[in-house]
Amino acid sequence: MPGAGSRAPHGLGLLLAALLALGAGGGAAYYGYNSPFPPPQEIRVPPQGAAGDMFALAFGARRLFADMWFVRLMQYYGTEEFAGDDEHENEPGHKHDAHCRHGANFGTGKYPGFLPMARHILEIDPGFVSAGLYGAGSLAFNMGRTAEAEELLAYGLRYSPKEWKYLKVLAAIGYSKAEDPAAVAGQIQPLLKEPDCPVMLKQLAAFLNKKIGNYAAAAVIYADIAATSRDEAYVLNARRELARLARRTVR
């Protein structure tokens, strides 16, 4: 044992041992690690997003920045493209047409930046299945852009090939193109019990069930939305629909 404050054996031996250890660690990491994330060439940075993406990679915080992109997407989608419509909903004689955004038109709009933003979330964190479902569902069923929804789901499936929820939504889109609401509702049904099922898909399932006359199933889904969702717009809508369904039952 070296004496008080004595120097440890030094020289090239110590440095060589350090380099060997560094190489061993690097070698084990090189052969033992495969990145589950998309390569950088696939990241298409939307405007004003480059700095955020740099931090996402530099701090190893992909999930966090994907969350932020998801919040941005919801804010973008939550910004009305058509002004002054919903306040007339409860007026007598109001007819649901292409300009109102509740009922069958809930969530409609053009939102040209929706697909790039939704895809970007999956580029940053391909494990964010809920965002993929939300994006594809909104594109296909709210905005009628099935091709873009399929593109988004195809991208999600590339990094989560076993994700059955994506496959279910893909099948539902197929049935929606064939204008078969019962089949669409049937495809979405298994997703509704999943904790990461976006509330917009629940809303869609409830609406489709109502449309095909399956009021009991619709009421159950609306009750679930009202009880579990933290999105006030969906909760209010669900309560409104539950009241309507109750009135229908009373009649």
Added chain:
Amino acid sequence: MKNLLPLTWAVAANSFGESVRHRFFTLFSVFAFTAIYASVLAGVMAVDEEARVLADLGLALMELTALAYVLFQASSSLLKEAETKTIYLVFSRPVPRWIYLAGKMGGVMLTAAFMLAVMSCMHVALLYFRGFSLPAAYGWALAGSFCKLAVITAFAFFVSLFSTSSVSTLVISGILWTLGHFVSETRFMAEHAYGAKAVLLKAVIWLIPNLQLFNARDAAGAAAAIAPSAFLSGAAWILAAYLASLWLLARKEF
């Protein structure tokens, strides 16, 4: 030989005690608590994804706060003891340099573990307060953060022994932290490069610790578990930084 472990522990415990008694520790703790609590706001903005955002933001804040503090400690620990001549007192006793260095590194790593433990208690309490259960693989995320902090602490000690100030140590260690998260992207670039550029990039991959190995925070579900080979890599990198630091420490005149 039987005295070596208690001796290392004594140095580590002393270093840990100094770290947690430092006024910056209180400052960092208050900042972390405030930031974690403020994450509730971001969670509310995510509406139905509040649980995920709260968990992600909290884990990231905990890691970055602990990183800032341990880098501060690692960069100033040896420098301060040399400046205040405390190191002479230590070396006047039967404390070999290699034990002193191991104890100092261990003390800062203990501080990192302590900070993560305290902050995670607050984070979990906040999650329960908001009505959410513990996120999947939360333990792995914390373990991964600790491994990253342990590796960067060891490298910061090495840098502090040749850099001229604690600020330069902080900057170099910060760059290393960033590069450590870019290893996957560097590998991608190396696979698409030719000639000297490819060789240089491959050398960088082997020499820079791949911190993504421990980044369980970013993985989902079962993929969040850290592979045993990752722990081996981590141990090898810490050993490498320790040996290189010892080489520098041994060359210094005290």
